[in-house]
Amino acid sequence: MNARLPDSVAALTxxxxxxxxQARVPLTRAIEVRNEFGDTHTISIPAERDLTxxxxxRELVTLMTxxxxxxxxxxxxxxxxxxxxxxxxxxxxxxDWDVGAASVKTRHGIDRIEERxxxxxxxxxxxxxxxxGALMDDVDKIQLPEGxxxxxxxxxxxxxxxxxxxxxxxxxxxxxxxxxxxxxELLSFVEDVxxxxxxxxxxxxxxxQDPVDMVGADKVFYTTGRLTSEMVIKAAQMGVPVVxxxxxxxxxxxxxxxxxxxxxxxxxxxxxxxxxxxxxxxLMDAVPPRLx
Amino acid sequence: MNARLPDSVAALTxxxxxxxxQARVPLTRAIEVRNEFGDTHTISIPAERDLTxxxxxRELVTLMTxxxxxxxxxxxxxxxxxxxxxxxxxxxxxxDWDVGAASVKTRHGIDRIEERxxxxxxxxxxxxxxxxGALMDDVDKIQLPEGxxxxxxxxxxxxxxxxxxxxxxxxxxxxxxxxxxxxxELLSFVEDVxxxxxxxxxxxxxxxQDPVDMVGADKVFYTTGRLTSEMVIKAAQMGVPVVxxxxxxxxxxxxxxxxxxxxxxxxxxxxxxxxxxxxxxxLMDAVPPRLx
Numbered sequence: 001m002n003a004r005l006p007d008s009v010a011a012l013t014x015x016x017x018x019x020x021x022q023a024r025v026p027l028t029r030a031i032e033v034r035n036e037f038g039d040t041h042t043i044s045i046p047a048e049r050d051l052t053x054x055x056x057x058r059e060l061v062t063l064m065t066x067x068x069x070x071x072x073x074x075x076x077x078x079x080x081x082x083x084x085x086x087x088x089x090x091x092x093x094x095x096d097w098d099v100g101a102a103s104v105k106t107r108h109g110i111d112r113i114e115e116r117x118x119x120x121x122x123x124x125x126x127x128x129x130x131x132x133g134a135l136m137d138d139v140d141k142i143q144l145p146e147g148x149x150x151x152x153x154x155x156x157x158x159x160x161x162x163x164x165x166x167x168x169x170x171x172x173x174x175x176x177x178x179x180x181x182x183x184x185e186l187l188s189f190v191e192d193v194x195x196x197x198x199x200x201x202x203x204x205x206x207x208x209q210d211p212v213d214m215v216g217a218d219k220v221f222y223t224t225g226r227l228t229s230e231m232v233i234k235a236a237q238m239g240v241p242v243v244x245x246x247x248x249x250x251x252x253x254x255x256x257x258x259x260x261x262x263x264x265x266x267x268x269x270x271x272x273x274x275x276x277x278x279x280x281x282x283l284m285d286a287v288p289p290r291l292x
Numbered sequence: 293m294n295a296r297l298p299d300s301v302a303a304l305t306x307x308x309x310x311x312x313x314q315a316r317v318p319l320t321r322a323i324e325v326r327n328e329f330g331d332t333h334t335i336s337i338p339a340e341r342d343l344t345x346x347x348x349x350r351e352l353v354t355l356m357t358x359x360x361x362x363x364x365x366x367x368x369x370x371x372x373x374x375x376x377x378x379x380x381x382x383x384x385x386x387x388d389w390d391v392g393a394a395s396v397k398t399r400h401g402i403d404r405i406e407e408r409x410x411x412x413x414x415x416x417x418x419x420x421x422x423x424x425g426a427l428m429d430d431v432d433k434i435q436l437p438e439g440x441x442x443x444x445x446x447x448x449x450x451x452x453x454x455x456x457x458x459x460x461x462x463x464x465x466x467x468x469x470x471x472x473x474x475x476x477e478l479l480s481f482v483e484d485v486x487x488x489x490x491x492x493x494x495x496x497x498x499x500x501q502d503p504v505d506m507v508g509a510d511k512v513f514y515t516t517g518r519l520t521s522e523m524v525i526k527a528a529q530m531g532v533p534v535v536x537x538x539x540x541x542x543x544x545x546x547x548x549x550x551x552x553x554x555x556x557x558x559x560x561x562x563x564x565x566x567x568x569x570x571x572x573x574x575l576m577d578a579v580p581p582r583l584x
Binding site: 047288 | 321325329335341465466567574576
């Protein structure tokens, strides 16, 4: 069973979780715009803030974020960049929006951090554009649970839940959303200006839960964004065998999904979808009537 | 006049342009998918390739790209990262898809390259997610030409030209497009899996043109992607005073546009749009009739 646990969760116990601030900032701002008639009116746009992450007082990275869940984001970022293996390696994450800083205190430091953050890969990702070399190398170590499946009826539940969600996207547009489901049950939903910040935040949230609840095998990862290589890799790292997107897939996203045994489903709106990889994970229990 | 030239062009003369390969690869791939009825059929998806950039034999970065214009992409990346100030600093860019490598030979090396690539900012950008510290610091130095304006009729021409474009997006989806216009005249159009690769490729193409033709003042930059801080900064760096997007804008994108005097127009489809900043640059010469 442990083999099914993503690294970010395997080492985690309910004890010794990091102390997190709960920094909050407005996620939207009202601005005045002029339309094609020359009329001015007011709309909302999403916030975009720079958050500089310091690990044990050393500057690591500046993330551009909506700011909804900065502590989850920073934790998930460190996990997905493979800089820490579990939340327990972190003593505290202190976010201070007045100075745009997230101060991470580790329990035992991060080994060889310069070296491990040296190799730069600029990816297709929105919002989490820089992954370090180790991430790509990890792919071949990942094997997702054989038996894990999703029912088409559950897939429809996922899409419908997302459709009904009150969101910054509905209020202001221009953000991506990610969500984690157990079957059709929503566990966590995060939006950010970049979909990679959103998926990192989900990973951070996940790492704070009871690891027994967080076995990836029965989870579904939803993203509004495209299924690029990095998105698929991150879902696989979380041990999630099924990924659902409103958008499409790129060639490398497809190849990674095929390699790790991940069922990638895209163009999912209303009753429609395309299953790109591993259709055996999708139980067709709710085939819609064909319109003559 | 020179004050209006973006740095990437100012130093450029028609002489001594870099020697570029013209590496070509398929931009789409046909795959078999299964739909909601369980039917299998074939669709096209965009390619996504890793291209590792070596500068004078030193590995700099790995870009994930569609692969349409790798030489323009690499040149534009170096320019937008402020690692080179003009195309003339480059002797040659040699792209070899068999090994996924772009080998850049500079004429005189890049000064303090380690130092200048050290500061990492992970941005909202799709595809070109990692900008180095210098980029953000540059913003306040940018001042866009006072008088530069776009006519609403030209804006409609831009949107219509994009709408009619034969594109990888139409064939396979999941890519972003960027284009450079002079008024309503299309000068260059590039698509990539990430919009930041696309804008970098446009910057690379721009740097190869006659600098006199490439004064930014009469140009319009179009992107299908959101107007995040980095997209606005890059347009401003190219000296382009008007940016048009099919999508929306983020708070930091808005603030940067306000600061540098850039007219940011979003939600541009058919006859509709929203002007977010500096509406005085938009001449309302084609106000559509109001539907009663």
